[in-house]
Amino acid sequence: MGHVDGAEQRLQGIRRVDLRGVELGGRGWEEARAAVAASMQALGAVVLVVQDALDPDLRRDLFGRAVPEFFALPLDAKRSLVSGPMPPSTGTSGRCPKRRRTRACAPGRPPTPAPSGTSATSSGRMEAILRSVSAFAANMLGLERKVGAMVLESLGVGQGSVASHLDSLNYSVRLSRYGVSEAGDGMLMKPHRDCTVLSVVVQHDVEGLEVQAQDGSWLAVAPIPDTVAVIAGELLAVVTNGRVPACLHRVSAPRGSERLSAQFVSKPKDGNTVRPLDELVDADHPPLYKPCDFDEYVRFRFAGDGQKLTDPLEAFCGVAWGP
Ligand SMILES: O=C(O)CCC(=O)C(=O)O
Numbered sequence: 484m485g486h487v488d489g490a491e492q493r494l495q496g497i498r499r500v501d502l503r504g505v506e507l508g509g510r511g512w513e514e515a516r517a518a519v520a521a522s523m524q525a526l527g528a529v530v531l532v533v534q535d536a537l538d539p540d541l542r543r544d545l546f547g548r549a550v551p552e553f554f555a556l557p558l559d560a561k562r563s564l565v566s567g568p569m570p571p572s573t574g575t576s577g578r579c580p581k582r583r584r585t586r587a588c589a590p591g592r593p594p595t596p597a598p599s600g601t602s603a604t605s606s607g608r609m610e611a612i613l614r615s616v617s618a619f620a621a622n623m624l625g626l627e628r629k630v631g632a633m634v635l636e637s638l639g640v641g642q643g644s645v646a647s648h649l650d651s652l653n654y655s656v657r658l659s660r661y662g663v664s665e666a667g668d669g670m671l672m673k674p675h676r677d678c679t680v681l682s683v684v685v686q687h688d689v690e691g692l693e694v695q696a697q698d699g700s701w702l703a704v705a706p707i708p709d710t711v712a713v714i715a716g717e718l719l720a721v722v723t724n725g726r727v728p729a730c731l732h733r734v735s736a737p738r739g740s741e742r743l744s745a746q747f748v749s750k751p752k753d754g755n756t757v758r759p760l761d762e763l764v765d766a767d768h769p770p771l772y773k774p775c776d777f778d779e780y781v782r783f784r785f786a787g788d789g790q791k792l793t794d795p796l797e798a799f800c801g802v803a804w805g806p
């Protein structure tokens with residue numbers, strides 16, 4: 484049955500909610516839903532205990548083999564495994580100098596053929612990487628949908644709108660490998676908000692993820708096996724008409740070890756425009772966001788004027804309410 488861990492765990496980071504054995508509408512659902520929604524509304528983040536979603540064998544296979552093998556592949560081979568254009572940070576980048584990362588296949592989506600000249604051993608290895616990433620994605624999909632449903636249901640959104648919101652999403656996996664920080668006191672990733680609906684973050688072994696609390700302090704998310712962090716992105720702020728804030732988070736460099744993480748992220752399907760759900764707009768809650776064309780927003784945020792702004796979402800589709 485779902486339960487919320489006590490105050491002592493807040494001291495180590497953010498509150499944890501136990502979702503083991505909690506199924507949609509079943510025993511413990513309402514209690515867990517309230518706890519998840521409260522944390523998401525306060526912080527835009529929650530930590531979940533989820534043994535079934537990431538069993539030890541899958542974790543070992545993913546981080547012990549598939550992720551290191553993925554990053555060891557030549558660029559062409561990596562490219563054939565990702566579902567869209569490679570993000571600029573696939574190589575080292577100015578913004579996150581110690582980090583290499585990429586997206587991997589979307590669940591259920593076949594990889595593009597291996598580049599010509601790929602040996603049988605390499606292509607066998609690539610298939611094995613895809614299998615591990617797909618197993619991870621398949622397990623995370625149910626979890627991410629569960630959290631999305633919990634948040635919207637507890638805000639009073641009806642079943643039909645929850646279902647159509649969930650159907651409007653696309654999912655993908657992002658793998659990150661951060662190089663060793665010698666100093667141990669720097670940042671691996673600066674404070675930022677994700678341009679997603681939700682991200683489920685799995686840290687492997689080495690800590691670093693921190694989320695900002697309402698008082699401005701940073702709460703560490705410990706890399707405990709059987710736990711994942713769920714982070715609200717900017718598009719969930721739009722969908723919920725600001726009830727769930729996009730979580731400001733960062734990755735610190737705590738000690739001299741390489742750090743690996745995997746994220747399962749949801750975004751609007753190609754071409755979808757995101758707007759506040761009807762049930763969350765009324766006289767007391769005027770719309771805070773105009774409809775947000777996702778593709779245009781991505782261009783604005785990463786290639787246009789939005790790059791320099793601290794709150795590009797607000798600049799792109801925020802409704803300014805005068806006095
Ligand atoms: O590696 C992590 O723990 C989180 C990475 C992150 O915040 C991101 O890729 O946006």
Ligand SMILES: [Fe+2]
Binds near residue numbers: 675676677732
């Ligand atoms: Fe992030």
